[in-house]
Amino acid sequence: MPSVNPENSGTESGIEIVQLPCLSDNYCSLVHHHDSDTTLVIDTPDAEEITRQLEYRGWSLDYVLTTHHHWDHIDGHEQLKEKFGCKIIGSLADHERIPGIDLTVNDDQQLQLGDINIQVIATPGHTLGHVCYWLPEAEAVFTGDTLFSLGCGRLFEGTAEQMWHSIQKIRSLPQQTMIYCGHEYTASNAKFAAHIDPENTRLQQRQMEITELREAGLPTVPVSLKLEQETNPFMRVDLQALQQSLSLSGYSAEQVFAHIRKLKDQF
Ligand SMILES: [Zn+2]
Numbered sequence: 001m002p003s004v005n006p007e008n009s010g011t012e013s014g015i016e017i018v019q020l021p022c023l024s025d026n027y028c029s030l031v032h033h034h035d036s037d038t039t040l041v042i043d044t045p046d047a048e049e050i051t052r053q054l055e056y057r058g059w060s061l062d063y064v065l066t067t068h069h070h071w072d073h074i075d076g077h078e079q080l081k082e083k084f085g086c087k088i089i090g091s092l093a094d095h096e097r098i099p100g101i102d103l104t105v106n107d108d109q110q111l112q113l114g115d116i117n118i119q120v121i122a123t124p125g126h127t128l129g130h131v132c133y134w135l136p137e138a139e140a141v142f143t144g145d146t147l148f149s150l151g152c153g154r155l156f157e158g159t160a161e162q163m164w165h166s167i168q169k170i171r172s173l174p175q176q177t178m179i180y181c182g183h184e185y186t187a188s189n190a191k192f193a194a195h196i197d198p199e200n201t202r203l204q205q206r207q208m209e210i211t212e213l214r215e216a217g218l219p220t221v222p223v224s225l226k227l228e229q230e231t232n233p234f235m236r237v238d239l240q241a242l243q244q245s246l247s248l249s250g251y252s253a254e255q256v257f258a259h260i261r262k263l264k265d266q267f
Contacts, residue, residue: 011134011190013017013136013137013138013139014033014034014035014115015031015032015033015034015116015135015137016031016032016034017029017031017032017138017140017180018030018053018057019117019180019219019221019222020049020050020053020199021184021219022045022046022049022050023045023046023072024043025183025184025185026043026046026072026073026182026183026184027130027180027181027182027183027184027219027221028041028042028043028044028045028046028050028182029041029042029075029142029180030053030054030057030059030060031079031116031135031138031140032052032057032077033082033114033115033116035115036114036115036116037059037114038062038063038113038114038115038116039054039059039060039061039062039063040061040062040063040064040065040068040076040113040116041061041063041064041065041080042065042133042142042144042180043064043065043066043067043073043074043144043182044064044073044074044075044077044080045072045073045075045076045078046075046076047075047076047079047080047207047231048076048082051074051080051083052101054084054154060084060250061083061084061086062084062086062087062113062114063086063087063089063113064077064080064081064086064087064088064089065087065089065090065118065133065142066089066090066091066094066098066101066131067130067131067132067133067142067143067144067145067146067182068091068094068126068127068129068130068131068144068145069090069094069097069127069129069147070100070127073101073144073145073182074098077098077099077100078099078100079150081100086143087102087103088100088101088102088103089101089102089103089104089105089111090105090129090131091104091105091106091120091122091131092104092105092106092127092129093122093129094128094129094167095129097129105120106120106122107120107121107122107131108120108121108122116135116137116138117135117136117137118133118135119133119134119135119136120132120133120134120136121134121141121166121169121170122166123143123146123147123163123166123169124157124158124162124163124168125143125146125152125153125155125157125158125159125160125162125163125164125166125167126144126145126146126152126153126154126155126156126157126158126163127145127157128157128158129158130144130145130146130153130166131144132144132146132147132168132169132170134173134177136174139174139176139177139178140178140179140180141169141170141173141177141178141179141180141221141225141254142180142181143170143179143180143181144181144182145181145182145183146163146166146167146170147167147170147179147181147191147228147232147234148181148182148183148185148186148221149179149181149185149186149189149220149221149223149228149232150186150189150190150192150193150203150206150231150232150233151185151186151189151192151193151232151234151264152167152226152232152234152261154261154265155225155261158259160254160256160261161254161257163256163257163261164224164237164253164257167234167235169242170225171225171229171235173225174225174226175224175226175229176225176226177224177225178222178223178224178225179221179222179223179224179225179228180221181221181222184219184220184221186210186221186223187210187211187214188204190206190207190210191267192233192263192264192267193231193232193233194207195264195267196233196242196245196246196260197233197236197241197242197245198245199241199245200230200231200232200241202227202230203230203231206227206231232267233260234257234260234261237253237256237257238253238256242256243256246259246260256259
């Protein structure tokens with residue numbers, strides 16, 4: 001079986017989260033509420049793997065939550081809907097690009113699926129209709145391709161300013177929130193982060209932890225928001241420490257963000 005994160009299983013909220021590696025470097029997550037027997041999946045890179053993992057646990061599938069319209073996040077939508085009769089949820093802005101969509105959502109919308117409370121956070125930048133899903137009781141946020149550990153998504157549709165605004169929304173969640181993202185890009189993100197923020201000792205420590213985890217074949221995520229705030233340069237563009245390291249003191253956070261996003265594209 002693919003590796004899961006046992007430490008995230010069976011939290012006090014009665015919600016169990018199972019992160020599934022799919023394709024070459026994607027992650028999706030199953031979220032199961034035991035008392036109400038409700039199960040949802042965030043993104044569907046691989047319908048067969050998702051089905052296998054559901055069946056292994058004896059769970060059906062009630063909802064698919066979509067972060068954005070890229071194929072590696074929606075590929076399994078129709079196959080899963082056909083098999084389980086699940087409802088497909090995604091942003092209104094992307095409703096024409098999400099196959100099988102039943103329910104559209106907007107920024108700040110609250111959802112209650114079974115007994116699972118979810119808050120929708122619109123995060124344009126990587127795509128214009130990208131949304132993240134925050135589960136306050138489970139202390140988890142699913143960030144798709146907006147925020148990765150030590151990095152952020154490429155700007156395919158939105159601007160640097162939009163992306164920085166989106167990342168600030170995630171940054172304002174409670175510190176202990178665990179970030180579940182759409183890809184295992186952490187090791188290569190760490191190289192860039194260390195390159196532009198070489199004096200950050202917490203980042204150096206995290207880089208060593210990442211090497212150990214990857215050598216053991218383990219995922220580097222989920223990761224706490226607190227640790228990302230200390231180490232992810234894309235969350236730190238308004239801090240003097242990073243601005244000084246880039247010789248960009250006095251520039252606006254948007255300008256620093258746009259600069260490092262461009263540097264990362266060429267790194
Ligand atoms: Zn994407």
